[in-house]
Amino acid sequence: MATKEYTMAEVKQHIDSKSSWFVIHNSVYDVTAFLNEHPGGEEVLLEQAGRNASEAFEDVGHSSDAREMMLKYKVGELVESERQPVNEKGPHSWSNESADQNNGGSSWTSWLIPVTLGLLATILYRFYVSSAQASH
Ligand code: HEM
Structure with a gap:
């Protein structure tokens, strides 16, 4: 099945606890069902809803477990024209070191x-x- 593509404008329509989406590294996540389960609390997720949360996500230094967990909530990707260069830390950070x-x-x-x-x-x-x- 082809990956669904969304625009930032579509993501911006999901900004509350009834439906909250955000973008991390050009992938679109629907974290509505995850709000109550997020170890960092639902407020931080709602704060990022409708936005590009890549930097906030990386600033926390999420574990590889968290990165695996994300896959469950991925609903698609940003349309090509709105993608941004990915500056990923985490599992690959040794190459930065x-x-x-x-x-x-x-x-x-x-x-x-x-x-x-x-x-x-x-x-x-x-x-x-x-x-x-x-x-x-
Ligand atoms: C689908 C996306 C996300 C998933 C699956 C996720 C998952 C997790 C998990 C598993 C933890 C526990 C610590 C760890 O294992 O790293 C955590 C902690 C945390 N997360 Fe997220 N997270 C997501 C997005 C975000 C975003 C966008 C923010 C925005 C700031 C955020 C902020 C935090 C904070 C502040 C903590 C607490 C860190 C601490 O207590 O030291 N998370 N998250």
């Missing part, structure tokens, strides 16, 4: 440059002083 390690590597070379420049300046200064003395 390795990127951080690379950054750590580059910061090591970034202090090497000023130190080398400092050494160079010292050598030049000494050279200047000794040649100034020699000319007297």
Whole structure:
């Protein structure tokens, strides 16, 4: 069966406890039946109803259990023209960590440059002083 597609305007029509939908990473979720069961409470879900809740969802740092649970409430996807780039953390975050390690590597070379420049300046200064003395 083909995945159903919705627009943001359609999602915005489900913003209360009778019917609450939101979008996480371009997927549309109907969490009406989940409101009472959400460990984080129904208020936070209702606050996100009718919106793109991706950032709020990721900010909480939901577990992989939570991510699996979501699948049950998925009703479709956003239409192609309204999709946004997904910036997912969570289960794949280790790949971000390795990127951080690379950054750590580059910061090591970034202090090497000023130190080398400092050494160079010292050598030049000494050279200047000794040649100034020699000319007297
Ligand atoms: C279908 C979507 C969602 C599912 C299945 C879900 C599921 C869960 C689960 C299982 C937990 C318990 C902790 C964990 O396992 O990570 C949790 C906690 C929580 N969730 Fe959600 N959640 C959803 C969407 C959201 C959204 C959109 C928000 C918006 C802010 C939210 C806010 C929270 C908060 C604040 C907690 C409590 C965290 C804590 O006590 O440390 N959740 N959620």
